[in-house]
Amino acid sequence: MYFKKGVEDGLPIGLGYFAVSFSFGIAGSKLLSSVLVTLISMTNLTSAGQFAGLQIMSEATGTLIEMAIATFFINLRYSLMAVSLSQKVSSSFSTWKRCLLGTGITDEIYAVAMSQKSPVTPLYFLGLMTLPYLGWTSGTLVGAICGEILPGFLTDALGVALYGMFIAIVVPQMKSHKPTAIAVFIAITLSLLFNYAPYLKEISVGFSIILCAVIASLLAAFLFPIQEKSS
Amino acid sequence: MSLELYFKYLFVMAFVTYLLRVVPFVLLKRQIENVFWKSFLAYIPYTVLAAMTIPGIFKATEFLPASISALCFATLFSLKGHGLVLVALVACLSVIGVNGLMLIF
Numbered sequence: 001m002y003f004k005k006g007v008e009d010g011l012p013i014g015l016g017y018f019a020v021s022f023s024f025g026i027a028g029s030k031l032l033s034s035v036l037v038t039l040i041s042m043t044n045l046t047s048a049g050q051f052a053g054l055q056i057m058s059e060a061t062g063t064l065i066e067m068a069i070a071t072f073f074i075n076l077r078y079s080l081m082a083v084s085l086s087q088k089v090s091s092s093f094s095t096w097k098r099c100l101l102g103t104g105i106t107d108e109i110y111a112v113a114m115s116q117k118s119p120v121t122p123l124y125f126l127g128l129m130t131l132p133y134l135g136w137t138s139g140t141l142v143g144a145i146c147g148e149i150l151p152g153f154l155t156d157a158l159g160v161a162l163y164g165m166f167i168a169i170v171v172p173q174m175k176s177h178k179p180t181a182i183a184v185f186i187a188i189t190l191s192l193l194f195n196y197a198p199y200l201k202e203i204s205v206g207f208s209i210i211l212c213a214v215i216a217s218l219l220a221a222f223l224f225p226i227q228e229k230s231s
Numbered sequence: 232m233s234l235e236l237y238f239k240y241l242f243v244m245a246f247v248t249y250l251l252r253v254v255p256f257v258l259l260k261r262q263i264e265n266v267f268w269k270s271f272l273a274y275i276p277y278t279v280l281a282a283m284t285i286p287g288i289f290k291a292t293e294f295l296p297a298s299i300s301a302l303c304f305a306t307l308f309s310l311k312g313h314g315l316v317l318v319a320l321v322a323c324l325s326v327i328g329v330n331g332l333m334l335i336f
Contacts, residue, residue, distance in 0.1 A: 016315065057240050075248050076272060078251050082256035083255045083259045102256040157323040157327045159292060161323050163288040164323070167309050184277055225267060
């Protein structure tokens with residue numbers, strides 16, 4: 001369990017992150033300069049959370065409270081992963097190392113770390129998060145620069161790339177796990193109401209995302225609790 | 232948006248995300264056993280992405296039919312089991328295709 005092994009295991013994640021954050025960079029370039037967009041990726045390392053954050057920033061009526069609550073609910077799953085990861089790490093994972101390396105807890109890095117047979121050492125985890133972090137930040141920068149220099153018809157097309165990836169994450173899970181499909185349909189129905197129905201459409205984008213996700217997930221957890229490890 | 236406001240937003244986002252990751256990592260030594268809350272957290276990523284995609288994708292291009300075609304093609308290719316990058320690429324190409332058709336007719 002050395003640094004080098006971690007870097008190798010992190011390579012496919014890093015490549016995937018480059019592609020996803022490229023489209024985040026494109027989306028961000030419509031609102032911010034490329035350096036400011038990249039700074040978000042450097043300090044957050046979270047796809048859905050950053051994208052919702054960007055939507056809140058782009059709204060004239062967005063508030064800091066809204067940003068805090070949206071970020072909290074969207075990224076709450078990292079707390080669950082952190083709890084479960086804390087069972088898996090070696091005893092050399094001291095408190096200050098956890099404070100530093102905890103920043104690398106993402107869906108994919110967590111999944112690879114948990115799939116290891118032996119306890120996860122700090123050096124392995126550092127290696128594992130290195131390429132994903134570099135891929136995520138460099139992809140954002142390249143995407144944001146492309147968003148600034150590419151012609152309009154291309155950035156218009158690239159603007160749907162991120163949504164394409166979201167669909168590619170959600171649809172396979174809906175196909176293999178019916179309760180997820182129902183939860184997603186509830187979220188979509190609520191989301192349409194919050195955007196187009198009278199009165200409800202006054203609710204801001206950030207709170208709309210929070211309410212849709214929390215209500216749909218609470219309903220799904222109540223109706224279809226997930227018993228065993230079906231990810 | 233002013234630079235000052237940007238940095239306030241950035242700080243709130245980064246700080247909340249950091250605390251969510253690190254506080255349980257440092258403090259908690261037990262697994263969450265409660266099935267309800269485990270299930271809730273398992274559903275959250277998918278419901279969040281769904282709520283962001285619909286209706287966000289409709290506003291992502293200048294021309295609504297282009298967005299709808301991107302949604303349809305991305306869903307179709309995901310159902311067929313294709314990966315992230317190909318699905319995203321197909322969505323982009325369908326937007327170029329629809330916009331191109333509009334130029335012709």
